[in-house]
Amino acid sequence: MKISVIIPVYNAEKYVSKAVESALQLSDVYEVILVEDQSPDNALQVCHELVQKDERVKLFQHPDLGNHGAGASRNLGIEKATGEFIAFLDADDYFLPNRFTAEKELFKDPKTDGVFNAIGTEYLTEKGKEEFMTNINDDELLTVNYAAEGNEVFRGLLGLTPRVFGSFFTLDALTVRKNSLETKKLRFNEALRLHQDSDFIIKLAHQCYLKSGIIDLPVAMRGMHDDNRITKIIKYSPQYNQRQFLFWNSLYEWSTTLSLEKDAAQHIYLQKKAFELSKKKGVSKTIGLLAAVFKNPYILKTKYRFTYSHA
Structure with missing residues (x-):
């Protein structure tokens, strides 16, 4: 070799x-x-x-x-x-x-x-x-x-x-x-x-x-x-959430150019969406989360913890 x-x-x-x-x-x-x-x-x-x-x-x-x-x-x-x-x-x-x-x-x-x-x-x-x-x-x-x-x-x-x-x-x-x-x-x-x-x-x-x-x-x-x-970087801190969003967004943009299996494409999208929501605060975050859950409740199973107080 x-x-x-x-x-x-x-x-x-x-x-x-x-x-x-x-x-x-x-x-x-x-x-x-x-x-x-x-x-x-x-x-x-x-x-x-x-x-x-x-x-x-x-x-x-x-x-x-x-x-x-x-x-x-x-x-x-x-x-x-x-x-x-x-x-x-x-x-x-x-x-x-x-x-x-x-x-x-x-x-x-x-x-x-x-x-x-x-x-x-x-x-x-x-x-x-x-x-x-x-x-x-x-x-x-x-x-x-x-x-x-x-x-x-x-x-x-x-x-x-x-x-x-x-x-x-x-x-x-x-x-x-x-x-x-x-x-x-x-x-x-x-x-x-x-x-x-x-x-x-x-x-x-x-x-x-x-x-x-x-x-x-x-x-x-x-x-x-x-x-x-x-x-x-402390897990689920704002800095952590931002880094995770950039990571999953990179994968999401890549995934849209390919024919991934449906569950893989959905998983990547939901991870990206969850960390995107993590950057919001107050009422806008609550409304965004409710809309996302209504659209696909599996977003609650992502790596982002919506209950984290500093998110």
């Missing part, structure tokens, strides 16, 4: 060396592509040093040298990648030695576009652990509940399977054929500063054929520390 590992780098001078080294130790890694995103710390200098240490490490920045977010950085990495396969790694996370074990077998099947696995959680600071437990508090092993492939992965991610599919798998645990991304014209939504990874994964699961790999053991570790943006 010739795998290009794409690492967006922002404010990660303390962690990026370990991330890069964890990828370089794997024989199937053909290149490590660092995309530095105008970091406020000394990350750019660390990246230059990593390039000098190993010829497989390549460094890029955006044409204007500005900050464009993780989605745009990953898109640039995809454009620059020359490997047959693409893998992603956050700069504060790292791969384990079994990272591509399942891929070596599963990609022998030409219909397989992508493989996903489980990842573990490592607390790099006590404050990071506290914020994680308060605002996220999902399982330390981020995985799915059972092996799945094809359309069941897409439906499972939307919560539409008879069995509960489980937690979201992450980009750190995903490997995909570059040709599949090109053929399907799949890229990250650069307008999303958060959740662009979840948005990408759901779209990928619908448009490509994904298979589960190692789902009972971690193949990578995500690092939780003081600067994790995602752990600082």
